Amino acid sequence: MYLVMEIEIKNWLTQIKKGYLDLCILALIESQEKTYGFQLISSLGEHGITVKEGTLYPLLNRMTKDGLLQARWETEDIQGHPRKFYSLTQTGRNNLKAMRTEYESMYVTFEDINTVGGKNGKSRA
């Protein structure tokens, strides 16, 4: 039944997930201070967010170009292969802060709408 519902709201889900994903990625990178693509996919997965690798890397690429992230190639040891590590720039941090505020305000508004009678404070049965 869950799957059927998902199909019916597919368009809406795609749209909302886009903005939500950007926010989650920025928040996760902030919490880990620096991380690389593969690690980020795992972290997102642990939080129940499935992202296809083919989607994530172009996204990180775009965020870097937009100045939200900075990237640095690092190799763990002589035998390791190089990895591209991402961290937030100051702009990224500012954006994240603003996005968080917006998101929380949206959540509050929605809760408000959800309550029958709106500001009257009567909750749904």
Added chain:
Amino acid sequence: MENQELENYLAKLERALGAISVSEKAEIIMEIKSHVLDAVESSPDRSLSEILKGLGEPEQVANRYLLERGLEPQKAPKHPIVKWLVIGFLGTFSISVVAMFVLLWNFTPLVQVDEAKGHVKILGGLIDVQEDNGRVKIGDGELKIGGDDFEIEFGSEFSGTEEIDVSKVKKALFWFNNAKLKFRNSETSEIEYDCDTNGEAHVGENSGTMEFNLKGTSMASCKVSVPKGIDVEVKAQNGIFNFLDLENNLNFEGMNGKVRFQPGKEVAYKYKMKVQNGLMDDFESSDKSDAYKIEIELMNGKIKN
């Protein structure tokens, strides 16, 4: 770790990234390769093919990079080899024509482009390129490219036989521009050649080398049979090159196209194959000391067996 499957994937990705700058492409490729290496390390029970499938088709991944940057995603070419061959053919056809093309690009009525159909008409149809059915009309002649192959319909013939005295002639050297070639094993001691072409072609012996010079042609379609034992050297620009059941050392150098080397049954070969951009089948070298040396070098395209 050298892995042909991974390298093929990355090569396709690189090509599909198209408009993005070289240095940025390099970083993208490195990052995707790094991801694959991590994925392989962390899930040893997943095969490389599965991991690549999880990434998606290289063209799709590239398109996402392009879309994120607001660039147009590349349309998948109908026949990738056609694109190389057409570009290659036009490039070598005539420098003056290409120069004119560049100059006249600004004068749109003289260059008509229909991108959706892949149709380009230049100089009022003097050069007419239709990508989706692979027809390139140049002046009066026509070159038809279909899928991975092409047909030439130009008027001249260049054919004959040359008796080879192996004590005197050690090598057969062939020069082509754009060509469709089929080299086979001759059961005799003669080189037999049969070509459809345009332009000037010459054959002559020079210090132990039998030289076939078709550099004066822009297109040639040839069937050649070579006797066992002499060295064969072929230098060409673009085209389709087939070498079947040869019992010769072979050295081939080409720009764009497709090379097919079909090994003779029970013949031993030692292979040195190189493709800059493209694909290559597996070729198993023999360690017999008398194995024939097969060296094939191609810039863009495929080497198949």
